[in-house]
Amino acid sequence: MVHQNNTEVKVFSSTELRTIVMLEKWTTLVIAMAALGISGCTNGEDNPMVGRHKALIAYQEGNYERAVQLREEVIEKHADYPYLWEVLYEQGVAYLDMDQPEKALPYFDRTIEIDPEYNFAYIRRAECYDMLGNYEAALADGNKALEVSRISSEFADLFLTRGNAYSQNGEYEMAAQNWEVGLKIAPGMVPLLYRLSDFYLRTDRVEEALKMIDRSLEVENQNPEVNLMRTIALARLDRLEEAEEALKRTQKVNKENQDNHIEVPASLQELMQNMRGAGTSVESPPAPMPLTEIADSQSQQEQAYEVSRKYLISQGYECEEKPEGDLQFISCKLDDQSYLIRVKSVADAQADSFGLTDAELEEMMKQSPPAGLIVVTGIDTSTSSPQPNPAGRVAAFTKSWRPDPARLSPIAYRYPLPKAEE
Structure with missing residues (x-):
């Protein structure tokens, strides 16, 4: 922690900054669901989004030179494009991926001229300076990035989500790195503490696990599962008297907590036997987090279509009557x-994210302007027939999806959803 103008500023290591850059490539505060109004764009060839989409495809295919060429055409033809700063930034990232920091630098300069609050441009420009040996400038840009970041608990949520996604893909060390960065942003965030505690226990880093568990219990001490994890950690460290007391505490909390009741060993001896049976350290990392259930049956898609259509009409849109057959678009x-709005349905009413496949993204981007997207959560999966007043809420909507090639991963397109209002 350092102080600037009597204000505490979080300081990240170079590894953590690289992790932040990787998050930004995945989503940028994970690709905002923002509506895009493209003024003066009447056909595909005159639409800067078309050029960006073509560059996106070339970029993801690894054809950086082609991507650079296409993006340069957008920059030259559309100087008044409202999102020109994004295109300039993407061009700089492409040159960095080509190991040409001297060519990337001017694009980050221009990005910052247009939007001096865009923290990732400073991070990337710092990367350029570092590669070019200008370490003082790199440090200055790194500090500026922290200054304008306005890092908040919402940002920590993104690292939690990204860590969970890495865990789902079996990349446990990358998952832990993201959870650790998230914890620097929000030191008291219980889900992050829990994930790291479990990870450290399973990878035989018991001392670190115990620290995380104790921090978690300082925030919320009535969770029987976390109390049991503390008992296990103490037992693994041969701190048996403390483990005995922790087990009694776990049993008490478990008895009082009917909503989160778990199976707790009756004695420390039983716990130790269970541990010996499983081995002193867990051989496999944490089980992958289940991805949000996608509602993909025909009846569920019909429900989502009806909820979406009613929402759009309430917002002043004139919508076509429900067609026969394909209900993927309105x-x-x-x-x-x-x-043209793509209807995406998600079964879980409390879903905090949703996924798009390559095929879905491609289908949306074929349109000019690109198709919009409406996400409906809380779809009833128990019925196989359409309902007159289907359940579900519109969790997110944009009338035109805007791609950010430098911020998308060709592995998993996953985006956050805003929390449901109480």
């Missing part, structure tokens, strides 16, 4: 502008 109009 055609609608607003102020004489036509839109």
Whole structure:
């Protein structure tokens, strides 16, 4: 922690900054669900989004030179494009991926000229300076990135989500790195403490696990599972008297907590036997987090379509009648502008994210302007027939999806959803 102008500023290591850069490549505060109004774009060839999409495809295929060429055409033809700073930034990232920091630098300069609050441009420019040996400038940009980041607990949520995604893919060390960075941002965030405690226990880093567990219990001490983890950690460290007391505490909390009741050993001896049976250290890392259940049956898609259509009409859109067959898209109009909106349904009412496949993203990007997206959560999966007043809520909506090639991963397109209002 350092102080600037009497204000405490979080300081990250170079490894952690690289992790932040990787998060930004995945989503940028994980690709905001923002509506894009493209003024003056009447056909595909005159639409900067088309050029960006073509560059996206070339970029993901590893054809960086082609991506750079296409993006340069967008920059030259559309100087008044509202999101020109994004294109400039993407161009700089492409040159960095080509190991040409001297060519990347001017694009980050121009990005910062347009948007001096864009923290990732400073991070990437710092990377350029570092590669070019200008370490003082790299440090200055790194500090500036921290200054303008306004890092918040919402940012920590993103690292939690990203860590969970890495865990799902079996990349446990990368998952832990993201959880650790998230914890620097929000030191008292219980889900992060829990994930790291479990990870450290399973990878035989018991002392570190115990520290995380104790921090978690300082915030919330009535969770029987975390109390049991503390008992296990103490037993693994041969601190048996403390483990005995921790087990009694776990049993008491478990008895009082009917909503989160777990199976707790009756004695420390039983716990130790269970540990010996499983081995002193867990051989495999944590089990992958289950991804949000996607509602993909025809009846569920019909429910999502009806919820989406009612929402769009309430927002002033003129929507076509429900067509026969394919209900993946809704055609609608607003102020004489036509839109095609992709309907995405998610079963879990409390879902905090949703996924898009390569095929879905490609299908949306074929349109000009790109198709929009509406996400409906809380779809009823128990029924196989359409309902007259289907359940579900619109969790996110954008009338035109805007890609950010430098911020998408070709492995997993996963985006956060805003929390449901109470």
